[in-house]
Amino acid sequence: MTTTIRTQVGILGAGPAGLQLAHLLQRAGIDSVVIDGRSREDIEGTVKAGILESPAVEVLVDTDVVSREHVETMRHDGIEFHFDGHAHRFDFPALTGKGVYLYPQHEVLKDQIKARVNAGVSPLFEHLADKVVDGPNGPMIVGKTATGEAFEISADFVIGADGSMSIAREYVTGNKFSGMAREYPFGWYGILVEAPPSSEELIYSRSEEGFVLISTRDEHIQRMYFQCDPNMDVNAVNDEQIWDKLQAGVATHELKRGPIFRKDVLKFRSYVHDSLRKNKVFLMGDAAHTVPPTGAKGLNLAFSDVLWLNRALREYYRSGSEKYLDTYQEDALKRIWKAANYSYMMTTMLHIAPDATEFDKNRQVADLYSHTESLAGQTFIAEGYVGWDYDADDWRS
Secondary structure, eight states: OOEEEEEEEEEEEEEEHHHHHHHHHHHHOOOEEOOOOHHHHHHHOOOOOEEEEEEHHHHHHHHTTOOHHHTTTTTTEEEEEEEEEEEEEEEEHHHHSSOEEOHHHHHHHHHHHHHHHHHOOOOOOTTTEEEEEETTEEEEEEETTSSSOOEEEEEEEEEEEEOOOOSSHHHHOOOTTTTEEEEEEEEEEEEEESSOOOOOOSSEEEEEEEEEOOOOOSSOOOOOOEEEEEOOOTSSOOOHHHHHHHHHHHSSOOOOOOOEEEEEEEEEEEEEEOOSTTTTTEOOOOOOOOOOOOOOOHHHHHHHHHHHHHHHHHHHHHHOOOOHHHHHHHHHHHHHHHHHHHHHHHHHHHSSOOOOHHHHHHHHHHHHHHHSSSSHHHHHHHHHOOOOOOOOOOOOO
16 A cells, blocks of 8 residues: 655755755745655764854754754854865954854754754654655655555655655666766775864865875764775774874874764765756765865855745745745856865865876965965855855745
C-alpha cells in the first residue's frame, strides 16, 4: 500500500536550505512537506563546521529561528592570515561594520528542526526518496520509509535541497553529475580535539609546509586542519605527526593540545549544476552548487537560493505570476558565481599546489601582501568573508 501526501511545495532534504525555505513559506501561509532519508538523531548528531555570515544570521534572527541574544555569543570580529613569517588581522567591524558567527551547521539544524516541530509541521524523517516524476497534478516525489512502506508526495512544486547526490538533479537534466566543475589537487586533513581554544579568532596560515586552519567549536572542542593529498588514508599519520604538521603551519603561535577524537580527510571541489530548473522542479543549495570550504560560503550561499525561491513562490501563490520563478536561475547564479570565485581565490591563494614552481610560490606570497597591505585589498577579503547582503526581498513578513 502506498501513502499519498498532497502539499503545495515538496522539499527534498532536511538540511539548512530545505528547512529554512519551509519556515519562510509557512510564514506566508504556503504549505510544504520536508522529507529526509536520515533520522532526526543522525541529522542533529553529525558534527559539521559552520561560519555564518552576518546576512544569514539576520535571516535566522528576524524570522524567529534563533534569538539575537543567543547568536551574539557566537560572534567573531576578525580572522588572521599567517604567511611569510608575518601575521595580519582583518578587523571586520572596522572594514565592513559587520562580523561573522561561529554557528556550527548541526547547531543551526537543531534550531531549525525545533522551529518546524514547534510549528506543528515536523519534517518527515527516514523517508528516502527514490525519484522525482511527473504526476497528474504536478511533480511527485516517490520513495520508501525506513520500514519499507511506499509513499508519494504530490505537489505543485518540488524543491531539490538534497545535497551533492541529489536525485532531483536527475529530473532536471537527466544526469546527477552534469555541470561545470573544478577539482583541486589537495584536500584537508581535519581533527576534532578536546582542548581549550588556541586562538580567539580563526587563523588561516600559508607556509612552505602548506595550508593550516586553526578553528574552534566552543570552549572545550577545537577543529583544526592541514593541507593534504585528497586521497590520503586518514590513518597514514599518528597523533604526534598531526600536531607537528599543524604546529609547523603556525610556527609563531603555540597550539594547545588535547585528545584527538575524530579524524577525516575532506576533498575539495567547485561545482555548478547545468540547470537549476525544469518545469516545476528547482534545485538549491548543495544540490545546485558546491564550493571548497576555505571561504566559508556553503551554507550562506544556500540561503541566497532559499530567499530567491521564497520570493518566487510567494509571488506565485499571491498573484499567480511566474515571473520570479522564470528568473530564479538567472537571479541565483549571480551570487553562486560570485561565491565560487571568492572561494576559488581564497583556496588558491592559501594552498600550495603539488606542482607549484618557485615562481608560483613567490607570486602567491605577493598576492597575500597585496591583500593585506592595501586597505582596498583588506576590505575585499573582509566583505566577502562577512557576506554580501542578500538581494532577494519579501522574506521578513
